[in-house]
Amino acid sequence: PSPMKANKAIKAKTTSxxxxxxxxxxxxxxxxxPPLPKKPAKVxxxxxxxxxxxxxxxxxxxxxKPKPKAPKKRRRPSVSPETVEAVFSRFSEIEPEPKGELExxxxxxxxxxxxxxxxATDAGVNRATRALFDAADTPEKMVAVGEDRVREMIKxxxxxxxxxxxxxxxxRKLIDEHAGAVPxxxxxxxxxxxxxxxxxxxxxxxxxxxxxxAVDTHVFRIAHRLGFSKxxxxxxxxxxxxxxxxxxxxxxxHHWLILHGRYLCKARKPECWRCPIRDLCPYKEKTPAPNx
Numbered sequence: 231p232s233p234m235k236a237n238k239a240i241k242a243k244t245t246s247x248x249x250x251x252x253x254x255x256x257x258x259x260x261x262x263x264p265p266l267p268k269k270p271a272k273v274x275x276x277x278x279x280x281x282x283x284x285x286x287x288x289x290x291x292x293x294x295k296p297k298p299k300a301p302k303k304r305r306r307p308s309v310s311p312e313t314v315e316a317v318f319s320r321f322s323e324i325e326p327e328p329k330g331e332l333e334x335x336x337x338x339x340x341x342x343x344x345x346x347x348x349x350a351t352d353a354g355v356n357r358a359t360r361a362l363f364d365a366a367d368t369p370e371k372m373v374a375v376g377e378d379r380v381r382e383m384i385k386x387x388x389x390x391x392x393x394x395x396x397x398x399x400x401x402r403k404l405i406d407e408h409a410g411a412v413p414x415x416x417x418x419x420x421x422x423x424x425x426x427x428x429x430x431x432x433x434x435x436x437x438x439x440x441x442x443x444a445v446d447t448h449v450f451r452i453a454h455r456l457g458f459s460k461x462x463x464x465x466x467x468x469x470x471x472x473x474x475x476x477x478x479x480x481x482x483x484h485h486w487l488i489l490h491g492r493y494l495c496k497a498r499k500p501e502c503w504r505c506p507i508r509d510l511c512p513y514k515e516k517t518p519a520p521n522x
Contacts, residue, residue: 441480
């Protein structure tokens with residue numbers, strides 16, 4: 231036979247073998263195990279269950295607000311009213327009519343002087359304000375003088391740039407909102423640029439004669455040394471002092487405490503040996519007299 235016929239015969243045999251294999255019965259497949267259930271895929275940022283679908287217990291728990299903590303009671307001074315009375319009685323005998331040391335002629339010049347006295351001595355402020363008040367002793371005159379000239383006249387005082395800015399700003403506000411007059415109200419005073427609670431209390435006490443308590447560094451120190459206050463802030467000390475100072479001493483009390491702290495009960499070395507209330511003072515670190 232020819233080569234072509236031989237190839238055809240071979241192909242025919244192979245195809246018939248494949249057909250025979252495919253027609254044979256296959257073995258029974260093994261029993262397949264049931265497929266495991268798939269875990270649901272985690273959805274990121276899934277919204278929380280709404281309150282409408284929550285259980286009653288869960289909804290009640292979500293509505294419950296934590297109870298606010300009760301504020302800690304601040305310890306009031308333990309000094310007796312008799313001791314307080316005795317302290318201010320002695321101050322009154324020594325200086326019946328104490329005066330502040332800032333030079334002023336009216337409520338406005340007093341306000342400006344107190345604003346300038348922050349972190350400065352009264353003597354230094356007085357040296358600067360003499361020329362300033364000669365040039366401008368009213369809000370209208372101060373605004374006309376201008377910030378640049380005010381800054382030049384008070385440049386010997388600490389923080390003079392910011393203080394000059396505040397003096398002009400508070401003068402403008404007095405003109406715009408108070409017809410140029412200094413208000414007799416602590417909130418209105420505190421709303422003025424550069425005026426804090428201490429400054430407002432000084433103006434109300436010194437000019438308007440109100441029994442306020444301006445707490446500066448001296449008053450803060452003396453109140454603690456005398457046992458009049460345990461407050462940690464000027465506001466707390468102010469509240470403590472107003473609560474215990476006898477009414478008849480309400481106006482001059484703040485002057486006495488300032489002067490006592492400035493000249494006798496000094497911060498670093500109090501002059502206890504010549505203190506008129508030494509026997510009434512609970513401060514333990516008494517300073518002995520010099521050369522003893």
